[in-house]
Amino acid sequence: MMILFEKIVFSPKKRVVFSILMASMMSVMIIIPLRASAWDPSYADLTLISDQKMIAHLLSLIMVFLTTWIVMDLEHPLIVTLNAYFGFWRIHLSKLIFLLMWIVMLYLPLSLIQNGIILFLTGRMPTIDVFNIALHDIFDAFLISTFAHPLAKSKHPSLALLFPILYTILRTITSNDFSMKLYTIFPAFQQEIIHYELAIAYKLCYISLGLLLISHFLKRRPPF
């Protein structure tokens, strides 16, 4: 099943777009640590921390858009017709596995490269909690795409992009205090939350809620 999903989601045109995005991200990752190491050594660490946060921020935004894009493509009419053969739940589970697999496969190499480059070019260990940020970003991408999924199934699938757009706006322009309050309503958008132990559990609850919503839509909405 995954082979077919891959052929549908990663068509030649989309592969070009994905490659350009990846190449751009990698260029940013190489340029930023080099720029930081050229600074006065006493400020280099501070610059590096803020730059790393900026890259992590950019990476999470790109991930949310990419995953929503994948979710929209997984509503291809061909995949919908396969429901008749394999059953709704098998197709749905395969989609979830495919999505999770690709979120991790797209995010982890970029995250590893980002930190590897910092270590290689500046000789300094990454100063932010890379693993925790990666975990939260992957969950964010999964959470946003889960909630965008019912819209991707609707008559106007492009409406699904509202979720990543909203995510970008809220994550970019809101203050820390405000986004912390927002986090209690919808657990995304907040980078400082990584210091709280229950944050991941809270996100998982929301992902489960999203999955329940999908199952509700699966029962009631026509697929075309």
Add this chain to the structure above:
Amino acid sequence: MNYIKLEEAGKRYLSHRFSLAIEKQDFLVISGENGSGKTTLLMMILGFIRPDVGTIEKRKLKMGYVPEKVVLPPFIPVMEYLLTMARIKKDTLDPHMLSALDLPLDKSIHQLSKGNQQKIALISACMGKPHLLVLDEPLSGLDEEMKEQVVELLKRRHHMGTSILVSTHEPERFLHVATKHLRL
């Protein structure tokens, strides 16, 4: 043995209520005017929509489905697509079907006409030994000769034990093989 049984099933927006049973080795032809509810009936049988009124009893079935508007991934060569479908349905390509439908296997799907894409959808729907084949307007976009070929292929499938459900504007083409005809 009933595969599917509908009793007074329908949607609010339709004036019709459907009562029918599909059994093993049935060849059911559904015909009717535009807007009479043929596609809605197929959607209910496939489980894609639920009836607002009435009931549907259904066994767990593997159903091959060819929609009215076939949408295939455009940039894949025909052979590669068919092999992928055969692989995920754990089946092999049927050489008889391939030669009968005369497809340009080396071309990419986006280079094919609507009729040829229809044929590809039909071949993939037949893969994996489905219990029931559901075809929505399978003859639209095909030329005369190919229409005959498709009817012959469906007849052959039916003899091999597959139940077939066809919604069509040309029921006369299937009447010699059909075991039931529902006119809406």
